[in-house]
Amino acid sequence: MREQVWFFRLFIVFVIICVYRVLLQYVLKYRHCPNPFCSKCLGSGTMRERVIRILEGNDFNSYRVGETKESKEEAERLNTLVLTNLLEHKRLLSKNIEKPTIYYHRGLSSTLYYIEHANLLKTYRDCAILLDKYDMLRQELIILLQQNNGKWKIDPINKRSLFYLYENGTENELNCKLMPQTFELLQTLPNAIISNADCLFANVMITCLDPMILPSDTQEYGVTNCRIRCHLGLQCIAQDSDNKEVYIVANKYKRLPLENNHMVAYNDSAAHQYVNNTNYKQYILTVDLWHPDLSTSMRKHLAKVFHSRLST
Numbered sequence: 613m614r615e616q617v618w619f620f621r622l623f624i625v626f627v628i629i630c631v632y633r634v635l636l637q638y639v640l641k642y643r644h645c646p647n648p649f650c651s652k653c654l655g656s657g658t659m660r661e662r663v664i665r666i667l668e669g670n671d672f673n674s675y676r677v678g679e680t681k682e683s684k685e686e687a688e689r690l691n692t693l694v695l696t697n698l699l700e701h702k703r704l705l706s707k708n709i710e711k712p713t714i715y716y717h718r719g720l721s722s723t724l725y726y727i728e729h730a731n732l733l734k735t736y737r738d739c740a741i742l743l744d745k746y747d748m749l750r751q752e753l754i755i756l757l758q759q760n761n762g763k764w765k766i767d768p769i770n771k772r773s774l775f776y777l778y779e780n781g782t783e784n785e786l787n788c789k790l791m792p793q794t795f796e797l798l799q800t801l802p803n804a805i806i807s808n809a810d811c812l813f814a815n816v817m818i819t820c821l822d823p824m825i826l827p828s829d830t831q832e833y834g835v836t837n838c839r840i841r842c843h844l845g846l847q848c849i850a851q852d853s854d855n856k857e858v859y860i861v862a863n864k865y866k867r868l869p870l871e872n873n874h875m876v877a878y879n880d881s882a883a884h885q886y887v888n889n890t891n892y893k894q895y896i897l898t899v900d901l902w903h904p905d906l907s908t909s910m911r912k913h914l915a916k917v918f919h920s921r922l923s924t
């Protein structure tokens with residue numbers, strides 16, 4: 613009888629150890645997956661949860677690109693900053709008009725909620741570079757439309773079609789070949805997010821606004837407040853030249869007109885909506901730029917953390 617009790621106790625201890633080991637292995641595997649782009653890890657949870665998992669595993673180093681000169685401490689400092697922002701995402705966004713869907717970066721100055729043409733040229737050299745080549749950009753678009761070629765993506769909800777040159781950090785080679793000079797020009801923009809390779813936040817596209825009435829509550833929110841989205845009107849046709857009928861409504865009340873040879877920029881992490889009150893299709897060039905407060909090292913770091921390979 614005594615022996616049986618001892619045997620039973622031993623058995624219980626054995627079972628507990630087994631269960632503990634299995635759980636431990638599972639937790640370790642889950643938290644510190646050696647491959648930051650492992651399909652199992654990437655396939656689960658929201659984008660933010662996935663990034664947090666990668667940053668929490670110490671193997672972030674394993675996908676750091678060799679060319680950077682930043683010291684280990686600097687990298688760790690930036691890493692902690694980004695991770696803290698991600699972990700506190702929900703709290704940071706409550707009572708905030710900015711509601712980026714993926715990443716909110718604390719402490720960026722907010723004077724930039726929109727910038728109109730004249731000020732934009734002072735803030736961003738990129739905009740002056742684009743405007744300087746306006747004729748070329750417009751010409752290439754007209755040829756593109758005549759050829760009726762390339763890959764347009766339809767966004768049925770927002771009634772527009774998008775001709776991506778870069779989508780979520782990935783170059784669309786077919787489309788870029790169809791606009792070779794535009795492509796070359798894009799490589800010269802100092803603050804474009806595409807100047808950091810493979811960043812999820814980087815898009816460049818031709819946006820075509822369909823002549824469609826949208827319900828007034830279709831507000832959109834961008835993925836992060838780290839970027840400033842700028843638009844250059846390439847083929848915007850006004851119905852009545854006195855009336856600016858093609859515009860973006862930023863933060864529910866501010867109208868930013870979309871016109872030919874004219875640029876606007878805004879922080880797309882707050883609510884916004886495109887409006888086309890004409891009977892014509894409207895074509896604009898959209899380029900994502902970094903928020904000017906972000907340092908070069910922070911931009912590089914963000915580009916590595918929010919890598920285009922996260923996009924599924």
Ligand SMILES: *[C@@H]1O[C@H](CO)[C@@H](O)[C@H](O)[C@H]1NC(C)=O
Binds near residue numbers: 903
């Ligand atoms: C983004 O825009 C909102 C309003 O549209 C503004 O309150 C906020 O401060 C802006 N943030 C940045 C970083 O510019």
Ligand SMILES: *[C@@H]1O[C@H](CO)[C@@H](O)[C@H](O)[C@H]1NC(C)=O
Binds near residue numbers: 826892
């Ligand atoms: C855009 O153009 C159409 C023309 O068919 C016009 O009827 C409509 O009011 C405009 N759309 C809006 C509000 O988005």
Ligand SMILES: *[C@@H]1O[C@H](CO)[C@@H](O)[C@H](O)[C@H]1NC(C)=O
Binds near residue numbers: 923
């Ligand atoms: C790009 O990112 C947006 C926003 O996260 C997402 O809705 C879209 O599906 C992505 N596109 C691709 C091709 O992954």
